[in-house]
Every structure is written in structure tokens, then in C-alpha cells.
Amino acid sequence: MIGRNEGERLVRCLAAVQAMDYPAELLEKIYVDSESTDGSAERAAAAGFEVLRYRAEFRTAAGARNLGWRASRSRFVLFLDGDCVVDPDFLRHAVEHCVKDSAAAVNGRVEETAGRHGAPRRSLSLFWEVRMARAEGPSAYRGGCGLVERAALEEIGGFNPELASTENGDLGRRLAARGKRTWYADRPMVGHDSGLRSWTELFRHGVRDGYWFERTARIDGVDQRTPKAGPARATALRQTLPLLSVATAGWLLEGLAGLAIGAGLVAAFGLVKRSWAAGERKGRSLSNVGDGALLLAYDCMLWCGRMRYVVGALFGRPSALRTGPDWRSEDAAR
Numbered sequence: 001m002i003g004r005n006e007g008e009r010l011v012r013c014l015a016a017v018q019a020m021d022y023p024a025e026l027l028e029k030i031y032v033d034s035e036s037t038d039g040s041a042e043r044a045a046a047a048g049f050e051v052l053r054y055r056a057e058f059r060t061a062a063g064a065r066n067l068g069w070r071a072s073r074s075r076f077v078l079f080l081d082g083d084c085v086v087d088p089d090f091l092r093h094a095v096e097h098c099v100k101d102s103a104a105a106v107n108g109r110v111e112e113t114a115g116r117h118g119a120p121r122r123s124l125s126l127f128w129e130v131r132m133a134r135a136e137g138p139s140a141y142r143g144g145c146g147l148v149e150r151a152a153l154e155e156i157g158g159f160n161p162e163l164a165s166t167e168n169g170d171l172g173r174r175l176a177a178r179g180k181r182t183w184y185a186d187r188p189m190v191g192h193d194s195g196l197r198s199w200t201e202l203f204r205h206g207v208r209d210g211y212w213f214e215r216t217a218r219i220d221g222v223d224q225r226t227p228k229a230g231p232a233r234a235t236a237l238r239q240t241l242p243l244l245s246v247a248t249a250g251w252l253l254e255g256l257a258g259l260a261i262g263a264g265l266v267a268a269f270g271l272v273k274r275s276w277a278a279g280e281r282k283g284r285s286l287s288n289v290g291d292g293a294l295l296l297a298y299d300c301m302l303w304c305g306r307m308r309y310v311v312g313a314l315f316g317r318p319s320a321l322r323t324g325p326d327w328r329s330e331d332a333a334r
Contacts, residue, residue: 001049002064003082004034009193014047016085022092031082032068034059040082061144062159062167069153078147084190085113086145094147097183103138104180105172107146108189120202123294124194130295139184141172146189152180165212203301210305 001017003010017029031044032052041051052071054064061081069077076098078091087108094106110132112125132142141148146168156174159167175182196202 001030001044001080001082002032002034002054002061002068003036003040005036005038006040006082007038009195010040010043010082012085012193013080013082014044014049016088017080018047019088020086020091021088026074028072028074030068030071032064034064056161058162058164060161060164060167062163063161065167066158066161069148069150069158072150075150076147077150077153078145080145080190081192083195084110084145084192086190087188090185090187090189091147093185093187097185098147098149101138101183102181103149103183104152104175105141105146105148105182106185107141107143107182108185108187110143110145110189111191113191113193118196119294120196120199121194122291123202123298124196124205126291126295127298128192134184134186136184136186138181140169141175141182142169143189144168152178163212163216165209166216169213170216202298203304206298206301207305207308210302211309212305213302214306214309 001013003013006013014031017027020027029047029049030052031041031049032054033041033044034054041053045051050071052067054067056063065079069079076095078086078094080086090108094108097103097106110128112121112128148171152175156171156178158171160170163170172182194205196205
């Protein structure tokens with residue numbers, strides 16, 4: 001488990017680990033703290049976790065995860081973030097998949113626990129529910145949380161600590177390159193509490209992730225962009241509109257200009273959402289036009305980030321985004 005200033009979210013995360021349906025005597029509980037100032041390390045220690053202190057000039061979730069798994073001795077490593085609540089049955093089922101299906105890594109559904117409390121959180125919730133959803137079976141490893149076999153981590157050298165985001169997709173790519181099988185379990189894995197409080201924070205979140213999606217996609221020339229689903233017309237629609245907004249806004253998108261333009265396009269084309277096969281999961285389509293607009297709005301933010309990287313790289317000066325693990329304001333994680 002990793003975290004920094006997660007406050008009450010960490011308390012819930014710790015409690016969920018204690019409540020897992022898995023023999024306690026088989027668990028090694030390690031918490032990696034990234035210089036928290038809110039007592040997170042003390043909370044974890046009180047809950048029976050071994051606490052490791054992570055310090056680095058360029059602090060990333062990938063670096064913290066590497067510190068944690070290398071300190072463990074178990075055959076399997078369950079990675080959790082301090083703002084997530086693990087499903088009590090996930091670990092047991094994930095281990096079964098690793099043994100039965102010879103999988104080196106398993107992840108499952110991520111659900112935004114406060115997704116319906118405010119439009120920004122609902123927008124991110126829809127991203128988890130729709131864009132990241134896949135069918136049960138062999139699939140690329142992408143989730144921020146999940147179970148990975150220790151031997152596979154050792155073989156590929158763990159996570160890339162130079163990636164401030166999308167390090168999980170990069171890990172999955174390298175596992176696949178070594179012929180490792182990864183599995184998507186179509187069942188709840190974690191409930192995620194982003195703590196988003198405003199559209200500004202969501203915009204920073206989306207731009208940052210989009211930037212790193214694009215940067216990671218260029219590693220070894222392999223396309224690792226956000227997963228796409230549905231027929232060509234749906235894919236073309238949700239790609240073209242964000243690109244229009246980005247082209248209009250330009251590449252200096254620290255503020256909300258790109259979002260405002262994207263929102264206008266969303267409103268103009270919101271009624272076509274019923275044709276989006278990307279909104280379908282097991283035959284379920286997006287429930288209303290508002291959900292379609294919120295999902296497309298977040299797609300616009302991701303494209304803003306991607307274009308920031310592309311334009312910055314084109315002119316030899318990649319954009320100076322906030323590359324550490326915190327995209328929220330300092331007090332948001334307390």
C-alpha cells in the first residue's frame with residue numbers, strides 16, 4: 001500500500017485490508033509513505049503495517065511501489081493506493097486466477113465510491129466504469145491496483161520510476177513482451193475516492209494523465225493510449241471532438257480554456273450519445289445524455305494533456321506539468 005496525506009481515506013483503506021477474506025497469517029502488510037505530514041505513517045503502524053519511508057527528488061507512485069514489493073517476501077504482491085478500499089473477496093479470487101489460469105497479474109473493476117456526489121467525481125467515475133471496463137479473461141494489465149506475481153516483477157525490474165502516471169500500463173506492456181499472461185477479473189477490485197472537489201482539479205487530473213498516456217505510448221514505439229471500444233464511428237466521434245477543442249485552445253492549457261471549448265462541443269453533440277457503443281458494457285448503454293457529456297468532457301481533458309506532450313516534444317520543450325504524485329491542492333489530501 002502506498003500513500004501520502006490520505007487522511008481518513010487511508011483509515012478506510014487500512015480497515016478494508018483487515019477485513020479481507022484471506023488468512024491473516026499469510027499476509028505481509030507493508031505501507032510505503034511518501035513524506036506524509038498528517039500522521040499517515042503512524043496510523044499504518046498502529047494498524048499493524050510495516051512502514052517504509054519513501055524519499056526521492058522525483059517522487060512517483062511507481063518508485064513507492066518498487067520500494068514496497070522489494071521489501072516483501074511473498075509469492076504474490078497486492079498493490080493498493082491509500083485512497084482505495086479493496087473489495088473483501090478480490091485477493092482470494094485474484095490468487096485463484098494466478099494459480100488456475102497461470103496469470104502473472106490480475107486486476108479488476110475500479111469504482112469511484114463518491115462518483116455520484118458532484119459532477120467532477122461523476123465524470124471520473126464514468127471513465128472507470130466505461131473506458132476501463134473489459135470482459136472477463138486475458139487482457140492487458142492497466143489498473144493502478146492489482147495482484148502481480150513477485151517472480152514476474154523481478155524478471156522485468158518492477159515499475160518504471162521515471163513515469164509519474166500510467167506506470168501500470170507500462171508494466172503490463174513489459175509483462176506481455178516477456179510472454180506473461182495477465183488477467184482481467186470482471187468483479188469489484190477497489191472503490192476509489194479521488195477526493196475531487198472542483199472542475200479545476202478534475203481538469204488538472206485529466207491533463208496530467210493525458211500527458212503521461214501520450215508519453216508512455218511512445219516508449220519503444222508501442223501505443224498504450226487509453227483503451228478504446230466500440231465501432232469506428234463512435235471512436236472517430238470521441239477522438240475528433242476533443243482534438244478540435246485542443247487545436248482551438250492551443251497548447252498552453254494550464255487553465256480552463258480548453259475545457260470550456262470542449263464543453264461547448266459536448267453540448268452541441270450530446271444528443272448523439274445513444275450511438276456510442278463505448279458506453280456499452282454487457283449490453284448497458286450510458287444512462288442519460290448528462291452522463292455522455294460528462295464522459296466526453298473528461299476525454300477532452302485527456303486529449304488536452306496528450307496535445308501538451310505532442311506540441312512540447314515537437315518544439316523540443318515538453319510541457320512542465322506537475323509530475324509528482326499530487327495533482328490536488330495541498331490541503332485536499334488532509
